[in-house]
Amino acid sequence: MQEERHPPFTAEQAKAWREMIPTPFYVYDEAGIRACATDLYKAFSWNKGFKEYFAVKATPTPAILRLLASLGCGVDCASLIELMLSEKCGIVGKNIMFSSNETRREEYREAVRLGAIVNLDDLTQIENLRAACGTLPDTVCCRYNPGKFQITNDIIGHLADTKFGMPEEQLIEAFRNLRDGGVRHFGIHAMLASCSLEETYYPKLARELFSLALRVREQTGVAVEFIDLSGGIGIPYRPGEQAVDIFAVGAGVKEAYDEILLQNGMEVSIFTELGRYMTGPYGYLLTSVIGKKHTYKEYVGVDATACDLMRPAMYGAYHPITVLGREDEEKTLVCDVVGSLCENNDKFAVDRPLPPTELGDMLAIGAAGAHGRSMGYNYNGKLRCAEFLLKSDGSLVKIRRAETPEDYFATLDIDPAFGI
Numbered sequence: 001m002q003e004e005r006h007p008p009f010t011a012e013q014a015k016a017w018r019e020m021i022p023t024p025f026y027v028y029d030e031a032g033i034r035a036c037a038t039d040l041y042k043a044f045s046w047n048k049g050f051k052e053y054f055a056v057k058a059t060p061t062p063a064i065l066r067l068l069a070s071l072g073c074g075v076d077c078a079s080l081i082e083l084m085l086s087e088k089c090g091i092v093g094k095n096i097m098f099s100s101n102e103t104r105r106e107e108y109r110e111a112v113r114l115g116a117i118v119n120l121d122d123l124t125q126i127e128n129l130r131a132a133c134g135t136l137p138d139t140v141c142c143r144y145n146p147g148k149f150q151i152t153n154d155i156i157g158h159l160a161d162t163k164f165g166m167p168e169e170q171l172i173e174a175f176r177n178l179r180d181g182g183v184r185h186f187g188i189h190a191m192l193a194s195c196s197l198e199e200t201y202y203p204k205l206a207r208e209l210f211s212l213a214l215r216v217r218e219q220t221g222v223a224v225e226f227i228d229l230s231g232g233i234g235i236p237y238r239p240g241e242q243a244v245d246i247f248a249v250g251a252g253v254k255e256a257y258d259e260i261l262l263q264n265g266m267e268v269s270i271f272t273e274l275g276r277y278m279t280g281p282y283g284y285l286l287t288s289v290i291g292k293k294h295t296y297k298e299y300v301g302v303d304a305t306a307c308d309l310m311r312p313a314m315y316g317a318y319h320p321i322t323v324l325g326r327e328d329e330e331k332t333l334v335c336d337v338v339g340s341l342c343e344n345n346d347k348f349a350v351d352r353p354l355p356p357t358e359l360g361d362m363l364a365i366g367a368a369g370a371h372g373r374s375m376g377y378n379y380n381g382k383l384r385c386a387e388f389l390l391k392s393d394g395s396l397v398k399i400r401r402a403e404t405p406e407d408y409f410a411t412l413d414i415d416p417a418f419g420i
C-alpha cells in the first residue's frame with residue numbers, strides 16, 4: 001500500500017495554533033496550491049491560449065481565488081453570488097466563465113455586465129439570455145451532452161440521465177441561432193465525469209469535443225475558438241489511490257489535438273474548470289477530540305461536524321484522518337469518528353483504524369480543500385468555522401473568520417411584532 005500522506009505541518013505547530021484559534025478550523029497549504037497550478041500550466045504550455053477557470057464552488061474564499069488568479073487562473077462561476085464574489089476579488093471580463101443551468105435573468109445580466117464568457121446549458125437559453133440583456137454578448141459557449149461516453153462515473157451517473165448540456169443536433173442549432181444573432185466568438189464545453197482518477201479522461205473527452213468542433217464547422221461554418229474540458233479530474237482520497245499525472249494528461253490532450261484539429265487546419269484554446277484538483281489535496285479540517293465512547297463499538301467524538309465537512313455524511317466519502325503527533329503509532333483503535341449533530345450520519349469515518357486516540361488529541365481531516373467549507377451549513381445551530389492559509393514562509397494567515405451568533409441571528413427577527 002502507498003505510504004500515507006502526512007499534513008505539511010507538525011503536531012506542535014497545530015497545537016500552538018490551537019492556543020490561539022478554537023477548533024474546528026480549516027488550513028490550506030499555499031505551497032501545494034501554487035505547485036499544482038504551476039504544473040497544470042506547464043502540462044498545457046503547448047497550447048497558446050490555455051487557461052484554467054477555477055470552479056469557485058470548490059473553495060469560494062477570496063484569498064484562494066486571488067492566489068490562483070496571481071498564477072494565471074480565471075474563475076468558473078455558477079450563480080449571482082459567485083459572480084459578485086469574483087468581482088470583489090478583482091476577477092472580471094474574460095477571466096470569468098459563467099457555467100450555470102436553470103439561470104435567472106438577473107444572473108445573465110450580471111455575467112454580461114462583468115464581460116464574462118457565458119456558457120449556455122440549453123438551446124432555449126438563447127432567448128432567455130437575449131431577453132435578459134436586450135442583445136447577445138459577443139462570446140458564447142455551449143454545453144454538450146453526448147448522452148453516452150466511454151468512461152462512466154458514479155457522481156455524474158449515466159449521461160442520458162443527467163440534467164446538464166445539450167445533444168449534438170441542438171448544439172448545432174444553437175450555434176446557427178447565435179451566429180445569426182450576432183455572436184462572433186464560440187466555444188464548446190462538456191463535463192462528463194467527476195472526481196475521475198483515469199488519466200485518459202481528459203484525452204478521451206478532448207477527442208469527442210475536437211471531432212464535434214470539426215462537425216460544427218462543417219455544418220454551420222462556425223469555427224469555435226475554445227474548447228472547455230471543464231472539471232472532473234479527481235484526487236486521491238483513499239490510501240493506495242494514485243494522484244493523476246497531469247503531464248501525462250496534458251500530453252494525451254496534445255496528441256488528440258495534433259491528430260484531430262491540427263490535421264484539419266483548426267486551432268483552439270484549451271480551457272479547464274478544475275475545482276477539486278486545484279485545492280482538494282491542500283486543505284485540512286483541524287478538530288479536537290472531545291469525547292470517547294465505548295458502547296457496541298468505539299467512538300471518537302470531535303468538535304467538528306458534518307456542517308464543517310459534509311462529504312462523508314452526504315455520500316459516504318472517505319477522507320484521510322491523521323491523529324497529529326501519533327503518526328508513527330500502530331493503528332489499534334478501530335472506531336467511528338463522529339460529530340455532535342443529532343443525525344447518525346454525522347461521521348467523518350466509520351470503522352477506521354486509528355492509533356490509540358485520547359481526549360485533547362488533534363485530528364487533521366485531509367483532502368478537504370474542495371467542497372469542504374464551501375458545503376458548510378447551519379443545522380443544529382452550528383456556526384461555520386474559520387479558514388487559514390499556511391503561507392509558503394510557514395506563517396498562518398486568517399482568510400475567513402468563523403461565523404458568530406450574531407451572523408446566525410442576522411436573518412431572524414426576534415421582535416414579537418414580526419409574526420408571532
Ligand SMILES: *Cc1c(COP(=O)(O)O)cnc(C)c1O
Pocket residue numbers: 055057058076099191194195230231232233273274275276277370
Ligand atoms: C463542479 C463543476 C466544475 C468543477 O468540478 P471539479 O470536479 O471540482 O473539478 C467545473 N465546471 C462545472 C460546470 C461544474 O459544475
